[in-house]
Amino acid sequence: MSVDSLPREKLMERSRPDQEKEILIKVSGLKMYFPVTEGAFITRTVAHVKAIDGISFDIKRGETLGLVGESGCGKTTTGRCILQLEKPTAGEIIYDNLDLGKLSKEEWRPLRQRIQVIFQDPYSSLNPRMKIGDIISEPMYVHNVEEDGPARVKRVRELLSLCGLSPKFADRYPHEMSGGQRQRVGIARALAVRPEFIICDEAVSALDVSIQAQVINLLEDLRDEFNLTYLFISHDLSVIRHLCHRVAVMYLGKIVELADCDELYDNPLHPYTRALLSAVPIPDPTIEKQRAHQIVKGEIPSPINPPSGCVFHPRCTRAVDRCSQGIPEFREVKPDHWVACTEV
């Protein structure tokens, strides 16, 4: 079952969190510059790769925010910064009134239980020397989620069946499983500590389409069952549309557009978003032939030396002179629809 073939009604009736709900995580002015260094002993920074260059967004409790963009635009780095796997250069990440960047390792420990991650590659995200049961029960042991061994074994079995796997898999090694099965193990491991916020870093990109649909449905069911909040990082627009409540479009380390899912897909404002959406094929040859494609020209510029002004202007079809001068303000053009473009 492909995501595109889902009936439109199903997409519309998806549960939407109340507007009044509390903000769970708030990212503001986040910057991640990786230094490019020279020299062996006395290192000298010659340049910076601006992987993320000042992005801000928030996610409400129970909401799924999609983060979409082409390779190298900083989607994954954003996720890694939230998890503090990378130390951000600037900006703050407030999670439930805690500034994640300022916490000590000890203060982080309870948060590790609340924030979890599902990785892109199901082949390398599981330790090949550990049995599935150990992979899933280890986080419970470290965080004292279950009181003793038998309780952990029981919960491993529950989690496996919850994720659509036979409890027998607990005695297997990762190499004995298929990609889709491993990804389910990755999901079970993330759920083992009963998290409230899960970062799905391209969680379905490495799977083939039929398995993708299964895993997406699983993620959706789990969200409803445990009231999870997702940051769903993907380059697949159809997947994002199916799963997310709001979508942020990233380009070269910046968020260029942020809006409700349906609003963004039906009424894209930023030229980059429009180009991205027009690149999604429509499974109908007659429409596909007739519609006007808006192809982005050229290559994505180097994040070491990004273009002046609006980073998209060298490739933009609607660029005017002033686009290369001032950095466009990220403004709310409609209620809950934010765009970083002066021309809309």
Add this chain to the structure above:
Amino acid sequence: MVTTSEVRVESQIEELQEKRPIMVVIKGLLRKEPVGAAGALIVLAMIIMAVFAPVLTGYDPELNSFEHMLTPPGSQFWLGTDQFGRDLFTRIVYGARTALFVGFTTAFIGATVGLVLGVMSAYFGGRFDLIFQRVMDVFMAFPLIIMALAVVAIFGTGVQNVIIAITIPFIPRCARVVRSNALSIREIPYIDAARALGYSHTRIILRHMVPNVMAPYLIMVTAFVGQAILLEASLSYLGLGVQEPIPAWGLMLQGGAEEYAESAPWVAIWPGVAISLAVFGFNLFGDSVRDVLDPKLRSQ
């Protein structure tokens, strides 16, 4: 979406897979690695010699018997006797104990300490890695034997000090190889997953990184045993290792080589053969272990 049919098929496949009996596995290995099997045989023979030494021979390895001085090989003394009338076969059999004890202890301790240090160096990275590797470079700059000589010169002779002397130069050698492996493992997402799950550094290093560098570690251990036996013999030959009257091959060589090379060559030949065979056996065995453990060389 829940794949019940998938699960059923899985269990059927599982039932079809029968367990391969151990003899079949050994036969398969013998066919694939005949050289390694020969090496393993030598190693096995040495271990048997060391374990069953009192059963294999009726003589005392340390008791002098002047009426049998320098007897040529014959029916009473299979390999002859040395200048103190001690049976050479007995001393070689008991010498295997010394050789294996020193060999395994040093190889195991040296490689294990190197393993943990190498993985730590790769995991923490940055300045720690840089400084640590330069310290290792200093140790690596000395040839094995010079390093061992220096340690013995400081601590004195005896089995215990020989073990220390041989272990120390092994540590940086293993740490270097393990570090390069661990560096690539550090970048694999399951380590990120472990960090994201809030595991301690110790847990990540010992449970998630160390088991994944076991292949180079095992290769190093088997290679080190052979080297250690040779080093122990060298040190003993130079008079800096095991001391008389403990039977050790290097020591036997020292006692016999110069004075009796012409009049009683067997005094020097047999311990020499024992050392060569032992090192040869461990090296062959180690090479095969590497071939079996390295998936890139494993062609099937």
